[in-house]
Amino acid sequence: MKKKFPKLKTDKAAETFVDEADLTQYDLSGMKPVSFEFQPKDKSITMRLPETLFDAIKEEAERSGVPYQRFIRQTLENALHLGK
Template sequence: MPHLTTDEAAEAFLEDADLSTYDLSGMTLHSFEFAPKSRQVNLRFPEPLLAAVKARAAAAGMSYQKFIRLTLEAALRAPGPGASRP
């Protein structure tokens, strides 16, 4: 895949690109956070767990709050007992 740095470049690429020539098997789901955050939740964590969450979030380049939110979203997408799709 070419490295596209602008929306215009991406649009121009998609105009003529044959995406069937690319191996897209490594693609992963990305969550775009368009919904407003209208509710607040307060949680208590053991200090070692919070430290591990913050370290993992930092390694992923995001805030630990966003990391927790994305982790919960991923858990809700996974099939399992009582699973539902938001």
């Protein structure tokens, strides 16, 4: 049986753990992929949405664990990448 992944409260604790631990001994099945946004956001848009759509977007963003504006941006990016 694999070990449970420990709760790491600081960046330093996480760095030390990754440097020293044998990650093959841990159950990493609960891990989720994380994406980082590095490009500057230098343009903005204004959109008018029906309240029901806006509420649905906010709910889905909350379920995904991201702010709703990032959720909208990711959704647009995903739609564009699907066409390629």
